[in-house]
Amino acid sequence: MTALHQRWTVFSAAPHRLMFCAGSVQVVLALLYWSVELGTRQAGGGTLPTALAATWAHALLMLYGVFPFFIFGFLMTTYPRWMNGRELGRRAYVPAWAALVAGQALVWGGLLALGRPALLAGLVAMLAGWAWAVAQLYRVYRSTPAGDKRHETVLNGALALGWLGLAGFAAWLAAGWPFGLAFALQAGLWGFLLPVFFTVCHRMIPFFSACVLADYQVVKPAWSLPLWCAGSLLHGALELAGAPQWTWLVDLPLAATALWHSAAWGLLRAQRIRLLGVLHLAFAWMGVGLALYGVQSLALLGGGHAPLGRGPLHALAIGFFAAMVVGMASRVTLGHSGRPLVADTYTWACFLGVNAAALLRVAGDALALPALTLLAALVALAAFAAWALRFAPIYLRPRADGRPG
Template identity: 25%
Template sequence: MSSTAEQMRAWRGPAILTFGFRPFFFGAAVWATLAMALWIPMLSSALVLPTDFDPVSWHAHEFLFGYLAAVIAGFLLTAVPNWTGRLPIVGWPLGGLFALWIAGRIVVGVSQVLPPLFVAAVDLAMPAALGAVIAREIVAGKNWRNLIVLSMLAVFTLANGLFHWEAAHGLYAPQGYGLRLGLGAGMMMIAVIGGRVVPSFTRNWLAKRGGGRLPTPPMQRLDKAALLVLLAALLMWVIWPHYLLTGIVLLMAGIAQAVRLVRWAGYRTGPEPLVAILHVSYAFVPLGALAIGAEILWPGTFGTAAAQHLWMAGAVGLMTLAVMTRATLGHTGQPLTAGVGTVGIYTAVLIAVLARVGAGFWPNAQDWLNVVAGLGWIAGFGGFATVYGPLLLRLPPDKRPGG
């Protein structure tokens, strides 16, 4: 095949297997919706899953290593062909990767009746296979600058394995090394990849409007310094989560990332929510670092769970939603603008984040705030599956076989 378009036209199977973003973005949104719908009754013990994880461990694992892993897969399988100039993976090989991800969700959910080693092996199979695929493409395309992305994926996969090990040994995994390492890897992915795409997409959109200040080009000296400070802060947080020095370095990282964000001219993007949401999402990276740092230095300021949800629900949830909406529109030939439905799903997830963080500030109201957060999350990601599902599940007329 000489082009991606020809490869897509030649495929005679389901349209969802014509590009990596299709199955994994749709699957991620469906799983985010379903997992939250299960989690709300689990909070009140109205539902008990046959999983060997305690309820909080299952919740944390499935949103970090279940949902986020799917979005990472969809993004990388779509972006790496652009980075390397090689053809994307389509058809049954893509379907096989997606099936491995589904298998991971199933075995974790019924892990009470399965050996822990088997559960971990099945759950780690998709990210491990994805890493092998991405490594092959980077090496074949001699795209060495993106080895950093592969290294972050490797750390994320290692963190998932560590989470399984901690849970199997009776440790409280949501406060363990595995979760912190996995969340730290996720933050570095957002900081590195988001640090490229947010100013680039913003510049492209502002340039079309004409006039005014444009974002500072990505990966200048300040960007690199801010990334190094963030990396140091995350490593310290993973290893020494309660040390005062860790809190201080996290505050430094938060300030550095905030300065970095200000340089991208986000204040000019209000007229286009598809661009503005990138800046709002990225803002949760410095906000989370500042909140976690403050919680270490002055315990009780935010509450550990609330502070971490600025990263987990805010940075991860909103940024992945922003990337999924933009990538889906762009790769299906739609105008790069946010319609009413897209604005609605952004708003729903933002409400969910604020409600979840608010539950840490107002413990007396946390029961109903957690329900609001869960319902907002379901509305946001269920809305994505509803609004964007037709684009993901069907090919445009000119990409269909014979089109």
């Protein structure tokens, strides 16, 4: 076996290795691009000359170009375990990874130099990789005997909506279809990312907590998952219909139930153990973000402007999604590389950095201070670059305990 083949064998030994490594590179690139864009604006240099307007490029990268790598890496690892099925082999996950990576390479090339045809080709490749990944997950879902598949059913639907959202973005790019862009923005957040993240939290946070906290009572009410799904989809539908002043009708109940879950799941108790505490703290941002959306909606209903700008969006995107990626991907990486399940001070600092970025971004919008927005991007970039520097090399090395995977 050649050295190159041996390295590939290690790197491709498990889906999370390939996907998390690509995701760690992608998040650093996306944040670097956005930091340069914001810095150029602050310096009075206008906007970067990309094939798409910077706002839409940023939305594409963050909704569809970063988180899917972590989501597919996590689900392709956990789906068989959740449903007592056989682990996925390389033929199941390598093609998905290859298509998604090739697609992102074309997206970057199209944005920065090659123009819209290359960008569109990248989206088509991403759609192909996404469809392949979903098909493999659905095969596990259909073939396993597990009786309770509520969480997996929601995840299947969210992944399908995410694919449709990306297809809508491609349709807008190819044919100038305005609804395609509008649908892509709402489906990406409210139909895909938020349902995926709260569903994984609903299943895993009580489980992880029960594993390490003494006398822990698992709270996993049957009503919360369908309520959150319905509310998230309804919010997206209201936004798509041009009625953000009415989203408070769902935002505030969703916020209240999310914050109740944070308390019931033991947010404060969990802080005794950092690797568990990061998951609880990240989830708490769901309640905060939705509450901010509710406040914003009520302000619009009263005839005012949107006082928080994109603060509520970034409370979810940075505080909940990005911070949860640091927490969950760190846990999966450590556990599946044969290392102790401990968040050391370095990892903890990376997590706190992402939370600081969320606070700065929300404050920047609320106070209308673009300098804080740039600072938030730089802090997020530093935090994720430091995290990637620590964790990305692990995916290229054999397990520390000598076991396969």
